[in-house]
Amino acid sequence: MNIAARENIDKAVKLLIRSTGMIVIIILAGIFFMLLYNAIAFFLKVSPIDFITGTQWNPSGRQASYGIVPLLVSTTLVTLGAMVIAIPLGIGTAAFISEYAGKRLKNILKPAIEMLAAVPSVAIGFLGIVIVGPFLARLIGQPNGLNALNGAILLSVMALPTIITVTEDALRGVPHSYKEASYGIGANKWQTLTKVTIPAAAPGILAAIMLGIGRTIGETMTVLMATGNAQAFPHGFFRSVRTITATIAIETGEVPYQTTHYFALFAIATVLFIMTLVVNLIGEYFVNRFRKYHSA
Amino acid sequence: MTDEFIKLSAQSVNLWFGSKQVLKNINIDFPQNQVTALIGPSGCGKSTLLRSFNRMHDLLPDVKIEGKLMLDQQDLYEKNISVTQLRRRVGMVFQKANPFPKSIYENINYGLKINDIPKGDRDQIIEKALKESYIWDEVKDELQKPATRLSGGQQQRLCIARTVALRPEVILMDEPCSALDPLSTLKIEELITKLKKDYTIIIVTHNMQQAQRVADKTVFMYLGEVIEMGDTQEIFNNPTNELTGNYVKGRFG
Numbered sequence: 022m023n024i025a026a027r028e029n030i031d032k033a034v035k036l037l038i039r040s041t042g043m044i045v046i047i048i049l050a051g052i053f054f055m056l057l058y059n060a061i062a063f064f065l066k067v068s069p070i071d072f073i074t075g076t077q078w079n080p081s082g083r084q085a086s087y088g089i090v091p092l093l094v095s096t097t098l099v100t101l102g103a104m105v106i107a108i109p110l111g112i113g114t115a116a117f118i119s120e121y122a123g124k125r126l127k128n129i130l131k132p133a134i135e136m137l138a139a140v141p142s143v144a145i146g147f148l149g150i151v152i153v154g155p156f157l158a159r160l161i162g163q164p165n166g167l168n169a170l171n172g173a174i175l176l177s178v179m180a181l182p183t184i185i186t187v188t189e190d191a192l193r194g195v196p197h198s199y200k201e202a203s204y205g206i207g208a209n210k211w212q213t214l215t216k217v218t219i220p221a222a223a224p225g226i227l228a229a230i231m232l233g234i235g236r237t238i239g240e241t242m243t244v245l246m247a248t249g250n251a252q253a254f255p256h257g258f259f260r261s262v263r264t265i266t267a268t269i270a271i272e273t274g275e276v277p278y279q280t281t282h283y284f285a286l287f288a289i290a291t292v293l294f295i296m297t298l299v300v301n302l303i304g305e306y307f308v309n310r311f312r313k314y315h316s317a
Numbered sequence: 318m319t320d321e322f323i324k325l326s327a328q329s330v331n332l333w334f335g336s337k338q339v340l341k342n343i344n345i346d347f348p349q350n351q352v353t354a355l356i357g358p359s360g361c362g363k364s365t366l367l368r369s370f371n372r373m374h375d376l377l378p379d380v381k382i383e384g385k386l387m388l389d390q391q392d393l394y395e396k397n398i399s400v401t402q403l404r405r406r407v408g409m410v411f412q413k414a415n416p417f418p419k420s421i422y423e424n425i426n427y428g429l430k431i432n433d434i435p436k437g438d439r440d441q442i443i444e445k446a447l448k449e450s451y452i453w454d455e456v457k458d459e460l461q462k463p464a465t466r467l468s469g470g471q472q473q474r475l476c477i478a479r480t481v482a483l484r485p486e487v488i489l490m491d492e493p494c495s496a497l498d499p500l501s502t503l504k505i506e507e508l509i510t511k512l513k514k515d516y517t518i519i520i521v522t523h524n525m526q527q528a529q530r531v532a533d534k535t536v537f538m539y540l541g542e543v544i545e546m547g548d549t550q551e552i553f554n555n556p557t558n559e560l561t562g563n564y565v566k567g568r569f570g
Contacts, residue, residue: 202416206404207428209401220419
């Protein structure tokens, strides 16, 4: 092959790769602007203050109300609950795998955890209805267990594989010399893990947590099935809740095109988008703060 | 020679990594308050020997050790010995400076914390350790700065300060200057010479001049065996073994 032909191929490949990169950006921008456009259409009809402060979400009532607070509280409750369960469990499991587990146990645990990630969300939702729900119902003496806690438990299971895998990578990435230094001055395994290895892996662990939160906030099918979806304002973990994602999933199918209700769903989707954005920005901030202690 | 107190010794030590024998029948005495240099070509087992004195091999699977490693006439590998306690008595400075990704202050404070030294005493100990390691003047105004921002030589002196702060009895140094420039090397060598009045020091080095500058005793190792040991001047000027002579004169290695 002559040189001119080779250079042409090089140029063509460069163009191809660049355009695939551009497509991702264009799709992202497209989604964002579509959300924003429709959200603005909504805010022309309903005041943003009513939307943000409204404590009732009832688009099909005689007097339609579009308050996002109950949905926001629902999503926050479920996500928070899931993280309270998944973060300690996830970091603990990752630490066990990377520092304590023997070779054979590790070879069983790692694929098992990866398999957990492959369980479809609808199957986990099903487990929530037939196992976790009834168990919770009996525990707290309610007719059914379809509530925020149920959703949180299920979502924590779904976030676990992400948190464990990314945290374990981060822990394994800590230079062996840090551990040696710690053992060298008389630290035991636990001290080394908690005072040296985990802090050194902190950026990676925070990234793991953020990925876990991202997975949890956006999850739809499981919460749709397991949290009861009551429209009432949520009062705690033992009540039925209706997250932003579930609300969009339930109502999009029935809403008439280009009505206030239709635009309202885009408005709450925009809020969801902003929430995940903020989660990512916070994660990025902490990643940078911890990174300054690592050599450049 | 007879009035020397033997701080540390290896008696008929054999060590295997898996099926590969790395140390063969090692017998060495390390006198107190002296600097002993371990020299020899790469792969001769000197670092391995050094690390067996604070049981760093415990961290690796498939390591088998035979024979006795004694600190003050006590076997380091006895069942009832606390490894963490041992490592506090036998400190280690590694080949590549390995400060924790924490502040300068925290780098030393960490060791004090895990060894239950009362909070009130720590500031003073940290200052003293940094002064003893000749880095205090360079860092005293920025103790909260990340240690990783220091230069390589400063990092290594910080690592020495971290070890010294715990008042160990023995300091093991594994090629502490191999990644440093001549000026930083000189500073560390001065430091080693000063430290020996309080500590027993064993240093692994590839630098023949360094061994002659800092070491009272020198041990030459080759292929996992001790070939020759004695006073540094003797080893370098009148070696009895031909291998030793060739090595210290730079004919192989």
